Amino acid sequence: MITRNKVYNFALNQTTLLLFAALFVIFGSLAPRFLSPSSFQGILYASSTLGIMAVGITLVLLTGGIDLSLGSNMYLTGVFGHLLLNVVEVPVWIAIPGALMVGLAYGALNAVLVTRLKIVPFVATLGTLLMGRGLGLVITRSISIDFPDSLTGLRNVAFLGIRLPVMVMLAVMLLFHFVLTRTQFGRQMYAVGNNGEAAAKAGLRTTRIVAGAYVLCGLLASLAGVVAMTRLGRFNPNFAAGDELFAIAAAVLGGASLFGGIGVILPGTLLGALMIPMVRSGLVFVGVDIYRERMVMFAIVFLAVFIDSIRKEQMEKRERRTIMKVDVEGESR
Amino acid sequence: MVFKRNQPDTLASGKLSLIRHATQHVLVSEYFVLILTIVYFLIVWAFVPWIGNRSNLMNILARVWPLLAAAVGQTFVLIVAGIDLSQVAVMAVTSVVGTSLITESVNPILFEGNPIWGVLITEQGGILAGHPAGVPIAIIVVLLIGMAIGLINGTAIAVFRMPAFVVTLVSMMFFGAFAIFLTYSENIMNIPAGYTGIAMERLGPISASLLISVLLAVVAYMILGRSILGRWMYAVGLNPRTARVSGVPTRGVLIFVYTFSGFCAAVAGILMTARLQVGRPVAGGLDTMLQIIGANVIGGMSLMGGKGKVQWTVFGVVFFVVLQNSVDQMNLDTFVVRIVLGFAILMAALLDVARNRMAGSLAQTPSPTVGAGT
Amino acid sequence: MKRLVLGLLVIAMVLPGAVFAGGRQEADDTVTIAFLFQDLETEFWVAGHHAITTTLRGLDVRVIERNAQNDALRQLEHTRDVIAQGVDGIIVIPQDGESALSIIAEANRANIPVGIFNRPPSSEQGDALVAVADNATIARQAVEYMMEEARKLGRPVTPAIMVGNLGDPNAVERRRGFYQAVEQDPGLFTREPIEIPTEWNADIGQANLESAMEANPDIDFLFTSSDFLFPVIRSVLEPRGKWKVYGEEGHVILGGLDGDVTACRLIDEGYVASTGVQDVFYEADSIMDAMMAAINAGVGRPDEWILDPGFALTRANFDERAMDMWGCVLRNQ
């Protein structure tokens, strides 16, 4: 029997999903073609890079940290991919892992700065953001770089109609959903994010877990860079500048909290990552005037974050334990 | 004060401990960043003589004022453990609105049909063009707009408890697009001397920008160091729950801080526009935002809240501008600037970590106090 | 911990010293010209930079370069810096017409000849050598040729334009040029042009083009405000079977602006109908000659406008005019 309370509970837990559906219906009614399956596939394709970044950011947010260096990491990955493919002329299946190593090293540097040298994550990753972009620009002399067809050709590889970049995103999300929900490392990450001190007392290797989050985030940013290389075919000097801010917004829209311990990959981060591209695509379908497009988009994003914070507050109120209720359950009066 | 170390008692080690003791005192002192800037400037001067000549020094100073104005607002927000990414967008909106009100003439073809046509601008230029009190009114309107955007951010964060990072990020994007929307990306020319005169150096390096920016910093110093509001801000930054129980209007403090940050961004917008003599809907973008936050961090601000002073930010801004100017003067690639700035930020953070640890151990000895408020 | 900090302090002191030693410049009496450019984002700017620096080196002149990275205020600072250094002449690619005026004023006040390259000052104020092409007219020429090809089809076409970052005057000028051409023969089109925002970001450009093609699959007349987006256009059209050579079924009439290497190749291969081009070499040579003449004659404030009408390299005039387009010149090297 669906009580009013159950519906209210469901609504409270799935606000992002409901908002997503509402926007979908609104755009659909204004531009019927928006509801076609291929348009939804277009949205998935457009958010494949952002989705992979959002997973990396979710890991870091879970431990209560932040990572601003994703954009520079992606750019640096592209630069080394370019060096390997166009200068050293290495085949694609060597260039890709080579480029991913750069991302891994970038994440490891962040990890050392945050866990070993105890620098505040915001400041540490702000420093590596600047240094990473600077290094990339020095190598390319700030000239845009092109990727050979051998790499960009991968984008059209499709399986059951799902293109490679989307498959990679979904695979990453599934993998890390399992890591977070089914493995010890994942559950311990929630513990460290919830209460670092208690985690240490309980004998968890907190520094290793936090360091792991930053290394994985660096690797995932690099993977997003490789996907972008195949999708776009060309990086200009300010490629992905500021994209980390969108990735953080996506993770927060997906329910992750900036204070740690809260956040789920599926459906949370996935929906968060699809939100902005979906709105952007909807506005193009509806044909909003070019000067108003960006404003309307960010007004909607603001609304989404607003609704999410109301949800969190209501959840908190309901969680707060009451004295009298225990009594009803407890011994008879 | 003798350092109990298990090192041999030879004379050399005596001197050695003196040097180490001296450097530690320097490290711990609040003026470390200023000393570092001066030493750094002297080193560069040895290699690049013209960096010291008058016109370059004037350039350095001229770059400090707009950045300092915005950075002071950001300091207040960082002290209450918040962050304000929207300052850049406030600069853009205020630059466009301010100049369009008072521009003397505008190319109608470019401006016809855009949202401010007939509202702020007509064929004869801005609606306040030629009005005796045109410039002051425009400036007041600009400051009000800055405060309004700050108020929106503050309310969303204080009343609805939305995360400051995301709120100010989204308002940066929204108001940035709004500024471009106002004039359909056209710049605004022909700004009367009354407005551009603000950045004009009159006697020596003194300019209205200098006075405005310094005045803003002094007011901020008085608020933070000497007033109730300052103490409340530290309390809210360090422990909002205790502040609330002790009767501190925590919501009021947060809303004030973000409104003040918007106000400072509007002032910075005015100073930048005056210097550039053009109203531009794109004021600096992400780079400028990183500079504002970078200057605060180098100055010694901790992102955890509750720690920081206005004078630290002044030192941070000066260091930042001197560094940027020196690298430019060396005709180094501008990409190198990013690497050096990133490195400087990490160094500042490392020194901050070391300072806290040393300040902890030096706490017993009466060294200058470091850390939160009086 | 203390040893680590003291070590870092030493590095922080020594590093700047070392770096500067490398960058030290000896002041001598050869003619020094400062070349201030706003960024090398797209290959077009690289070519402009390339043209200027090769001509300057040809005249055995010492060149100081400054990249303002799209920051108009920074560029103004650079102007004052180089004046402070006592250069003999300044060549500037300004961020926009208005800041060009401020730069001219600074140079005039210091009585140093100043050359404005590629972006016209927004008024005649001040004395400067201006070698510039008008983005709007160039765009109009490119679109006019596209319309010629559309008329040959004998049926109305569905027009669309990929608009650049609205904060960049070039993007706005090129959009105006597109509309100037389109408004000449409205009958040729099935509807108002579809505007696709790109914000000069390939990722956003691809996502929005994908949505636009989904919303109106019959788009067969597409103009891009910059050739750097052609790889993105290919990535969207190819899977839809619309990346076809002229004459083939499903061919989309494509046009662009800048005239980079890719554009040259795509016109040659028949994918692209036309691209608007500035004669960068002509502009560089003419401004150089005027500048050197002024310096040698000791004229502090030369004032002369050199108008480069630019031209549209099209499939029709490709054989004669290809070598006038810097993209094709680079392609042959």
Added chain:
Amino acid sequence: MSPFLRFSTINKSFGGIHALRDVSLEIEGGVIVGLVGENGAGKSTLMNVLGGVLEPDSGEIHIEGTSYAPQSPRDATRWGVAFIHQELNLFTNLTVAENLFIDGFPTLPGLPFVDRRRVRRETEDALHSVQLEIAPGTRVETLSPGQRQLIEIVKALRRDARLIVFDEPTTSLTSKETEKLFGIIRGLKAAGKTIIFISHILNDVEELADFIVVLRDGQVQGHGPIGEFPINRMISLMVGRDIRNLYPERSAHDPGPVLLSVEKVSQPGIVRDIDLVVRSGEIVGVFGLMGSGRTELARIIFGLDPQRSGQIRLKDRTLSPGQIRERIEAGMAFVTEERREEGLVMDLSVQSNLVLVTLRSFLTRFGGLTKPGLIAMESEKIVEQLRIKTAGAGTTPVKSLSGGNQQKTVIGKWLLSRPDILILDEPTRGVDVGAKYEVHAIVQKLAENGAGVLMISSELDELIGTADRIVVMSRGELTGEFPRDSYEKELILAAAFRQSVVMSEETGAGGAV
């Protein structure tokens, strides 16, 4: 047969303060040892040394004869030493099962994935062993303190701990939960585990422990079988002076006009129909067990929590719900239970903390600028008046002070606002005996100067020693009121438990708590 656990001349000091002085002790296996001592006596330091959180300056520990020097909590766990801390080490965002297995999940063969079936099954068995019938998947944040405690115990058992240390386990338990806990502990003893039971509720220690160890000022004052340690001997060893003058003499006098009146105040699920009056010069004690709603009532009166219905008036001025500022201006002050979270700003100096509430009274004429000189003078006066021991009020951060001095700072902060009504929630928790006396002296002087005091405490002896009148709360309702002359421990406790008074023979004089 060497003893199960042996401490030999353990010393530990923090910057000059000797927390442990030559502690030597031998504990047999399979017994329950009651470790008692005032706060600051060295109990937690000794346990932190045992648990690998702290390293002793000198001395050794042996378990079953072999030397044991843990470097981290992990080592302690490996050696079979388990801790049930007072502030429980649980993760509220995780489920019960996940909390149990957080440091070591069983995995599916050859896969990194957690064997969820096995985890669920083992959790169910473990919960069953402590008769805690909740689903393994429930999230910890929805559980009561008692339920959480049982999970901590199960966590320790799962790692087949040989030595289990309970740190103040019963302070946050309802009576029913306490009974269940004792049953489980006795079961552990029967299973051959060794138990160290730390508590300052001496009745619990008396009921449960086989041996007693009394600590004071970092030294073992006495240890031996329970028979030789009746409660009052324990107290005198703990306190080191006669228990009679534990609290300042309470001179009886007739209270003045009503200052605070609380009429029919209720908030659904929290409190219902509270009627309470506090007169000038009167100290009203509020007694209640954990979960009785006494702290919640205080927060509602002070405006920190919402209030659905009823009226609160201070000197006939009606206070609107949730307005803290209004109450402070009307003359109300609130020393909260959580000193570190809601009482002080730990990184600020003593002086800054003292003047935090009354900043408005330090204003210069123009603008909001404060007079630093006046602030220094006023705060110095309070520091002397309350004898707060601090290096320099203006410079040293509050976090470097002892528990007692911190509590005095919180009270000093409110004294500056010259309150008419002072509400105190657990005023002497985590405060050493000497400071406890001084705190009560300060409160009584305030009452004598005409202020009304509402003092909440879970220690009945403290209220009996200091309050003019005691009201009792249970399950969010007032269930009893006892004037000073008719304090009867059993009656008060009965009102608190809300059970009919059963004069159980064996408890004799002491009431069963």
